[in-house]
Amino acid sequence: PEFITVQELANRMAARGAEVVKTLMKLGVMVTITQSIDADTAELVVEEFGHKLRRVSASDVEIGMRGADDDATDLKSRPPVVTVMGHVDHGKTSLLDALRQSDVVAGEAGGITQHIGAYQVRLASGERITFIDTPGHAAFTEMRSRGADVTDIVVLVVAADDGIKEQTVEAINHAKAAQVPIIVAINKIDKPGADSSRVKQELLQHELIVEDLGGDLLAIEVSATEKTNLDKLEEAILLQAELLELKANPERAAEGVIVEAKLERGRGSVATVLVQRGTLRVGDIFVAGGEWGRVRALTNERGEQLKEAGPATPVEVLGLNGTPLAGDDFTVMDNESRAREIAEYRQQTRRETEITSTGRGTLEEMMSRI
Numbered sequence: 001p002e003f004i005t006v007q008e009l010a011n012r013m014a015a016r017g018a019e020v021v022k023t024l025m026k027l028g029v030m031v032t033i034t035q036s037i038d039a040d041t042a043e044l045v046v047e048e049f050g051h052k053l054r055r056v057s058a059s060d061v062e063i064g065m066r067g068a069d070d071d072a073t074d075l076k077s078r079p080p081v082v083t084v085m086g087h088v089d090h091g092k093t094s095l096l097d098a099l100r101q102s103d104v105v106a107g108e109a110g111g112i113t114q115h116i117g118a119y120q121v122r123l124a125s126g127e128r129i130t131f132i133d134t135p136g137h138a139a140f141t142e143m144r145s146r147g148a149d150v151t152d153i154v155v156l157v158v159a160a161d162d163g164i165k166e167q168t169v170e171a172i173n174h175a176k177a178a179q180v181p182i183i184v185a186i187n188k189i190d191k192p193g194a195d196s197s198r199v200k201q202e203l204l205q206h207e208l209i210v211e212d213l214g215g216d217l218l219a220i221e222v223s224a225t226e227k228t229n230l231d232k233l234e235e236a237i238l239l240q241a242e243l244l245e246l247k248a249n250p251e252r253a254a255e256g257v258i259v260e261a262k263l264e265r266g267r268g269s270v271a272t273v274l275v276q277r278g279t280l281r282v283g284d285i286f287v288a289g290g291e292w293g294r295v296r297a298l299t300n301e302r303g304e305q306l307k308e309a310g311p312a313t314p315v316e317v318l319g320l321n322g323t324p325l326a327g328d329d330f331t332v333m334d335n336e337s338r339a340r341e342i343a344e345y346r347q348q349t350r351r352e353t354e355i356t357s358t359g360r361g362t363l364e365e366m367m368s369r370i
């Protein structure tokens with residue numbers, strides 16, 4: 001059975017605790033404000049106060065099965081989402097910058113203008129690749145720790161003059177644990193000490209066997225600073241993506257994940273959302289982790305205002321009522337009261353989880369007024 005304290009029930013109805021105690025007395029239940037009552041009793045009280053009761057169960061706000069109800073015929077292919085990982089100084093940032101500049105449309109328009117934590121490159125072929133562009137391993141590990149597997153492909157950057165190092169191994173292990181395919185970018189091949197065959201040998205020790213050595217691991221020799229073979233790397237990504245048959249239903253309410261979020265002076269809470277399925281539109285009401293909001297504006301990495309953003313599109317969202325966390329889920333809802341309810345439920349359970357770790361019981365269900 002579910003329980004709620006009299007005080008908490010009063011809070012949720014915006015009623016005075018003493019009033020709730022009095023009402024309970026009328027119902028024949030003698031309790032003090034700090035005691036708990038069961039859900040059925042609480043329901044009676046809520047009705048006495050003239051509210052309608054709605055129970056929100058944990059299953060309503062779970063994200064695990066999101067999108068599982070899509071019909072196979074509604075699925076359309078979508079761009080791959082790529083995270084670049086590798087040892088410190090091996091050239092992750094340089095490579096992301098170089099790839100960013102390979103966008104054909106941005107090239108014409110004069111370049112990408114702002115950092116939003118993820119960007120999409122449009123190739124001459126018309127195909128697109130989405131790169132998660134947040135510093136270090138944060139994008140990958142932090143999001144995974146919050147239950148969000150956003151990455152389809154890991155590009156592992158290894159400097160040809162330095163070889164496999166501690167964080168290279170970490171990155172390999174992260175990718176393996178998440179069962180995300182790896183493409184190796186052997187970087188800095190322009191440098192005098194570059195030795196890509198040594199890198200390939202070292203990869204063997206981690207059961208990563210490149211094509212030259214009889215395996216099926218794609219390894220591309222690149223130079224981020226000289227912009228060598230970036231097109232080959234992009235081809236490899238698209239080839240890998242094809243094998244993965246990445247698809248999503250664009251014709252549904254949007255669901256995605258928070259890549260980055262911060263509070264900005266004059267703009268309020270700003271989040272970069274990676275839409276994973278469905279199409280996000282201006283005016284949509286959403287829940288993002290323990291926050292909710294209504295989309296006021298959508299902006300891409302080129303500073304352009306968008307009306308909508310489909311699957312695998314990273315987009316900056318304005319209109320949040322608070323600042324969610326990287327890795328939080330993002331879900332469009334039918335109406336505001338539902339969005340508010342879920343956000344409140346989540347904030348409540350987060351608080352209770354904190355309290356539980358100091359010894360108090362937790363509520364599986366909550367009751368709220370409408």
Ligand code: GTP
Binds near residue numbers: 088
């Ligand atoms: P952290 O973010 O600190 O982990 O480093 P990173 O992996 O992002 O490396 P970054 O791109 O900052 O590059 C580190 C250094 O290597 C910089 O001085 C780059 O100019 C240099 N570098 C990156 N790529 C290349 C390359 O292809 N060739 C040469 N010669 N230098 C490169």
Ligand code: MG
Binds near residue numbers: 135
């Ligand atoms: Mg960097």
